[in-house]
Amino acid sequence: MKKTFLFLLLAILSTLPARAEIRVDADFPGGNVQVEAIDQAANVVRVRPDLRDTQGGWFYFNFRVSGAENRTVTFQFPVSSISFGALGPNVSTDGGKTWHFLGEKDFLASGKEFPNDAHEFTWTFGPGDSDVRFAFCTPYTQSNWEEFVKPYRSWEDVRFETLCRSRSGKRDVELFRLPYLGEGKPRFYIAFTARHHACEASANPVMEGMVAFCLSDAPEAQWLRQNVEIVFIPFMDKDGVEDGDQGKNRRPHDHNRDYVQDIYPTVKAFKALVMKESVGSQVVFMDLHSPWIRGNEHEFYYSLGPEGEPMNARWNRFREKLAENQKDGTLKYESRWDIPGGVGYNQEKTFAGNGDQASATMWARRLPNAYNSFCMEFGYALCGHAILTPETGRELGRNVMKTWADVLKEENL
Template identity: 40%
Template sequence: MGQGQRELTSVSSPHAATLGIDADFPGGNVRVEQIIADTVYFGPDLRDTSGEWFYWNFRALSSIPKTWYFKATKSNLMTGLGAAYSLDGGETWHWLDRNDHLSDRLFSFTFDRADQAVRFSMGMPYTQRDLARFLTGFQGDHRIALDELCISERGRSVEKLAIGSRSASPSYNVLVTARAHACEMMGNYVMEGMISALLSETPEMKALAEQVSFWFIPFLDKDGVEDGDQGKNRIPRDHNRDYSGESIYASTRSLREQVPKWVGYVPWVGIDLHNPWIKGENNEWIYFVGNANPAISSEQERLVEILAKGHRGPMKFTENEGFLPFGVAWNTGSNYDQGASFGQWAAGFHGRGLKMVTTLEFPYALNHGQMVTTEGAHAFGVDLMYALGEYLDIGK
């Protein structure tokens, strides 16, 4: 359950119009400063986060039909499209109408019936409940095995999905991870697309599934996802800086122990799914993060070229802006002072089985001016899986 401020209720008029705010559900996060008249002043609960970050996800319950206003107490807490909302308890999400996105810190919403509950967030949250719903579509499918990477610090199962070749010596092993930073939910929708493509039984995907063994780790920071943490810049270090020395988290420790045994002498690929900063330059288009190792970087660029030329889904992806070389913008050595990332750890296996490792940054709301949706992220995951098959020279 979310660990933020649980409930704050305001009486807005003598007629007792009230608005209740809480984050008491998986992935919930909010800090309400105050409610004055018809306006809620809110921000994220940063609890164990160093510095500022932007994830929030709360529920509002209006006692009567009424327009309420929600004002972020700091800048950079809403995307270029403002806020997202859900009318069905977080199962489906939509971006607010442009008329309700009043400024980069203010949005409104009109509740159209008494006791209506609406969820609001800076993105489109995804928790274990969403994964379970997705997997019901593959219930009884022998091609997908739901396993466990480890048990988290708070006693939760960290899922591991095994799909593809069951051979002791497949052509490749591919590891796909998400939510090293708990707030970065859009990567899960991309992962859903990758899995759906792999199990689609098209000739290309059937060949890929027969020849390649896949591990998917949907929630590396499982506790952070369910508790509604930022995850990014967690004190003393976050999960994607936990690959130096002895890992302090069970999931990264288990990954470091299990992956070398799993891949053995088979060549392998690692793909780590992330979301960037909330908006602005280098944050509103899809791109891969270049590795410091030139040989790995060259392999990444091959994948980017294939994807740019062959993608069929609605999400625009360009070869030029689809790759951020090491040493450019934020992608420098100083970004990893807190500890080694997944990509740095995996790169240590180059020359010892690793073919390529890469990080994908998929934006929260805008991609080259396009509206990002869960369906669009899913479609991009499909494109990515087809590009991966071509990159590995399988299924042609």
């Protein structure tokens, strides 16, 4: 009798599905994680950002969890560094299509940020949550850009080009051109770049807005098309973006310190492009970045002004116009966060190494035909005390582009 019971019990147990194992991976474009340990019984996962060739620490992570349906799992990060931005980790339950920061609801309800000293978070996986992504920011890779430009593929007067092949030889580096439609030489040759630092994804929705503005019916957009040539490079460190690298402080130096040595093919090709194509025009250059992890100006957007005149005065005019154009925008602009040239860390020597390095903006500033050159930084989660989403980023980008049109138009008088 006893034996029969045991046999029956075993038979029943063997028909029950085995509980799936929690799996964590970063095997997709932009993926980044180092898995330290997974405690399947306790539902605890220990992870950290994969630093690869980064000098010092950095904070980008972007990983996928599967096999955790119906579990409540705690994700622990190293306690030695700040792990999360102002709204905590970002979560996607639809395979990376849409994202919501874990601390978003709390922030919207009470203005409270995700704790600065938090080193873990917990997530309850529903029965259908077979692919949940967790990332430091809202990731943005080649596929996002492709989706954005898709409607423009059939447009006349836009050019889809390739700047060069990436360093790995595996990828094309996109160059999106809005050719000058006027007669003779354009007065201004404008170049916009993003992702000199691979992980700085918050810059790309802003760039999308800038493109969208140029292709809109706004009178300033029409003026731009008739008076200037514009090139956009959405991914300066293309391999880093797709491979999910930090990119910032990459050894031996990162892409934004490479403007003397040219060890990265994109930097070399970009310099050659601008020098060749801008002959007879004045160069306008703006480089789009994301700042430090959180706090103060890092929860806003701001620019790093050029040292010396006339560029400094032109930069101030840009700031005045931006304040005007973005005054009803979701992401509030506070010009007090901008850092003038020569103030704080915004010194040419900061970007020059031992004279063997230069940032992109420093290089462009020294071109004989430079009109202006500076970079803007866009907070990863909170940006102007509101949440940076693809929509709010694009809204800001449209107004940044309108601002450029406004200030350049004044110069044409």
